[in-house]
Amino acid sequence: MLFEHLIYSTAIAIIAGMLWYKHTGRDPSWIIIASAFAPDFDIVAGELIKKLNLNNIISTPIVHGDFHNIAFLLLFATAAALVLRLAGMRFWESLLFAGIGVGAQVF
Numbered sequence: 001m002l003f004e005h006l007i008y009s010t011a012i013a014i015i016a017g018m019l020w021y022k023h024t025g026r027d028p029s030w031i032i033i034a035s036a037f038a039p040d041f042d043i044v045a046g047e048l049i050k051k052l053n054l055n056n057i058i059s060t061p062i063v064h065g066d067f068h069n070i071a072f073l074l075l076f077a078t079a080a081a082l083v084l085r086l087a088g089m090r091f092w093e094s095l096l097f098a099g100i101g102v103g104a105q106v107f
Contacts, residue, residue: 002037005105009036012104016097028089028097031080035101038076042067073102 009032017029046062055061081095 002040005036005040006033009033009101009104012100016100020093020097024093026093028093031084031094031097032101032104035076035080035098036105038080038102039067039072039105040064068106070106073099073106076102 013029013032016032017027020029021027042062043064045067046064049055049058049062077095077099080098081091084094084098085091
């Protein structure tokens, strides 16, 4: 399953990167590939909550698929853009490419 994410996120990143590079001279397509794996953090989060015995804090346990929605897309893309802004990248550019990466995986 993770190998599939790598294949199609790379294909989308190549196309988006070429189009973006033609217009701006920059190629942040690596953000798409890195962001495509973000919705699968629900696997890690669910196991971490079980291991730390924090099931009493949340009403339903986190299962795979819980982070595959538009709310997580917006939250992750904004957080990634803010972190990448600290590294000197443009906020809107990072937000767009992180959103494309998560959206590609969710789609």
